[in-house]
Amino acid sequence: MTKTPPKQQGAARNLDPQDWDAFRDEAHRALDAIIDNIRGLRDGPVWRPASSEARAFFRREAPREGQALTRTLQEFERYVAPFSMGNRHPMFMGWVQGAGSPTGMVAEMLAAGLNANCGGRNHIGLDVERQIARWMARAFGFPEDASGIFVTGASMANFLALLVARHHATQQLNVRLNGLGALKTTLVAYASRDVHNCVRQAMELSGLGARHMRLIASDERRAMRVGDLAHAIAADRAAGLQPFLIVGSAGTVDTGAIDDLDALADLAREEDVWFHVDGAFGALAALSEKLRPLLKGLERADSIAFDFHKWLHVPYDAGFVLVRDPQAHLDAFKSDAAYLTRAPRGLAAGEIWPCDLGPDLSRGFRALKTWFAIQTFGVDLLGECIERTCRLAKKLEGMIEASADFSMRAPVTLNIVCFGVTQDPEGALASEIVMALHESGEAAPSLTIFDGTPAIRAAIVNHRTTEEDIDRFMGLLNGELARARQRLAAADAKARAPQPREAPRGPGRTPLSQD
Structure with missing residues (x-):
C-alpha cells in the first residue's frame, strides 16, 4: 500500500485527508454505523421529535476553524441520525415515500466519490442515464428512442412536461423567444380534481395561470369523469380558448386512484392536445404483470412523470420525465451558448446532452443509484415488492371494513388506504389518533x-412492511382510539365545567364599576 507522504512545511492546504489511512478507518466506521442503523430499524421508533439540544446545535454560527472528522461523525450520530424522517421504518405509512435500500446507499456513496456533473460532456454518466431512459421506455410501452431526463422529483417532472406541451402547442409563435404575449388566445389545461397540486403550480410557474387549469370532477373511484372533461373542452373551444394539455393520474396522491388512461388518450387524440400522465408512484406498477393492466393507456401518453425514489426505493432524489417525441423534448429546452459548444472528439463531443432536455446544467449522477437498483434487484423482484404493498393495502382495507369502529373513506386501487372513525363527524378522533x-x-x-x-391515510410503500406489521398497525389503531376518546371526553368535560366567578375588586365594587 502506498504511504501518504508527510505534510510539507508551508505547503498549501487542500480538502484531501492529510492521513489517508486514518481517513479510511473513520470512513469504514461510519459505513458500519449506518449499516447497523438500517439493520436495526425495527428496534427503534418510527419517528421522534428533535431534542431541544439538537435544535440549539443547529442554530450555531458557522465555525471559522475545522475539526477532526471523528468529531463531526460523533455530532451526526448525536444530533442528526436519531431524528430523521422515519420513512425507512416498516411502520411508516404516512406519505408515499420510498424506504431506500442498503444497495442504494452504496451507490450514492460511489456517485459522490466520482462527483460527476451529468449536465453534459462526453462521459459514461450520460450513457447510464440514457440506458435508464431506454429501460423505462420499454417498461411503459414507449418507442425505443423516447427522450428522458432525471430531475429532483415528479413535481419538477410534471413542470417540465407541461413546458414541453406548451412549446408543442405554440411552436409557430416561438413563445420561448417572444413570451406569452405572442399567444393569440389563452391556453387551457385539464386534470382531475384529485390531481397533485404540483400540476396546478406548474401552470402558475409557466406563466399560464392557475385559473386556466380546469379541475374535472371525479367519480366514485376518484377517477376523472371523462364525459365531464369532454364537455369542458367543448365549452372552452366555444369560448375561443385553446385546450393544449390533458393530465391523467396514475396513482393520485390522496387515494392512489388511476384515471381511465385509455379513454383520456382517445379524447386527447380527437382534440389534438398533449396527453401527459402524472405517474409519480403509480406508473411503476407497470413492473408488475398483475398490476400492469390497471395502467392500460399509459403507453399512449405523450409524456410521463414518475419517481424512482418512491416504489423503487432509490435514495432521494431521483425523479424522471419521459417524452415520447424526442424532438419535441429537445425543441422545448435546447439553447446555444459558447461554453456549450460541441466538438467532434474529446470531452466536448456528443450531439445531445442532458442540459438540452431541461433547465439544469449542473446535475448530480442520479442515474447511477437507479441503475444499481435495477441492475442489482432486477425488474421481477422490484415488481414483486410493488405488488406486495398493494396486497397489504387490500388486507388493511378488509380489516377496516370488518371493524365496527372504523370505516373506509375511499376505494383502494393500489396501496393507499383512507379511512376514518365511524362516529367522528368532525374528524377529531382521526386527528388525535394520527x-x-x-x-x-x-x-x-x-x-x-x-x-x-x-x-386517516395509510400509504403502504415500504418493501420492509409485512403482514404482521399490518396486524400490529390495526391493534395500535384500536388502542389509540380508546385513549383518544378518553382525552376528548376529558377535554369536553373541562370545557363544559362552570368557571369560577371573578371576585370583586373592592368593597362594594364590581369588575365593571367606574370612578
Whole structure:
C-alpha cells in the first residue's frame, strides 16, 4: 500500500485527508454505523421529535476553524441520525415515500466519490442515464428512442412536461423567444380534481395561470369523469380558448386512484392536445404483470412523470420525465451558448446532452443509484415488492371494513388506504389518533381531508412492511382510539365545567364599576 507522504512545511492546504489511512478507518466506521442503523430499524421508533439540544446545535454560527472528522461523525450520530424522517421504518405509512435500500446507499456513496456533473460532456454518466431512459421506455410501452431526463422529483417532472406541451402547442409563435404575449388566445389545461397540486403550480410557474387549469370532477373511484372533461373542452373551444394539455393520474396522491388512461388518450387524440400522465408512484406498477393492466393507456401518453425514489426505493432524489417525441423534448429546452459548444472528439463531443432536455446544467449522477437498483434487484423482484404493498393495502382495507369502529373513506386501487372513525363527524378522533401514533413512535400514518373532514391515510410503500406489521398497525389503531376518546371526553368535560366567578375588586365594587 502506498504511504501518504508527510505534510510539507508551508505547503498549501487542500480538502484531501492529510492521513489517508486514518481517513479510511473513520470512513469504514461510519459505513458500519449506518449499516447497523438500517439493520436495526425495527428496534427503534418510527419517528421522534428533535431534542431541544439538537435544535440549539443547529442554530450555531458557522465555525471559522475545522475539526477532526471523528468529531463531526460523533455530532451526526448525536444530533442528526436519531431524528430523521422515519420513512425507512416498516411502520411508516404516512406519505408515499420510498424506504431506500442498503444497495442504494452504496451507490450514492460511489456517485459522490466520482462527483460527476451529468449536465453534459462526453462521459459514461450520460450513457447510464440514457440506458435508464431506454429501460423505462420499454417498461411503459414507449418507442425505443423516447427522450428522458432525471430531475429532483415528479413535481419538477410534471413542470417540465407541461413546458414541453406548451412549446408543442405554440411552436409557430416561438413563445420561448417572444413570451406569452405572442399567444393569440389563452391556453387551457385539464386534470382531475384529485390531481397533485404540483400540476396546478406548474401552470402558475409557466406563466399560464392557475385559473386556466380546469379541475374535472371525479367519480366514485376518484377517477376523472371523462364525459365531464369532454364537455369542458367543448365549452372552452366555444369560448375561443385553446385546450393544449390533458393530465391523467396514475396513482393520485390522496387515494392512489388511476384515471381511465385509455379513454383520456382517445379524447386527447380527437382534440389534438398533449396527453401527459402524472405517474409519480403509480406508473411503476407497470413492473408488475398483475398490476400492469390497471395502467392500460399509459403507453399512449405523450409524456410521463414518475419517481424512482418512491416504489423503487432509490435514495432521494431521483425523479424522471419521459417524452415520447424526442424532438419535441429537445425543441422545448435546447439553447446555444459558447461554453456549450460541441466538438467532434474529446470531452466536448456528443450531439445531445442532458442540459438540452431541461433547465439544469449542473446535475448530480442520479442515474447511477437507479441503475444499481435495477441492475442489482432486477425488474421481477422490484415488481414483486410493488405488488406486495398493494396486497397489504387490500388486507388493511378488509380489516377496516370488518371493524365496527372504523370505516373506509375511499376505494383502494393500489396501496393507499383512507379511512376514518365511524362516529367522528368532525374528524377529531382521526386527528388525535394520527398525532398520538406519531408521538409514540409506534407507527406513522398521515391525515388527509375528504369533504372537509380529516381522515386517516395509510400509504403502504415500504418493501420492509409485512403482514404482521399490518396486524400490529390495526391493534395500535384500536388502542389509540380508546385513549383518544378518553382525552376528548376529558377535554369536553373541562370545557363544559362552570368557571369560577371573578371576585370583586373592592368593597362594594364590581369588575365593571367606574370612578
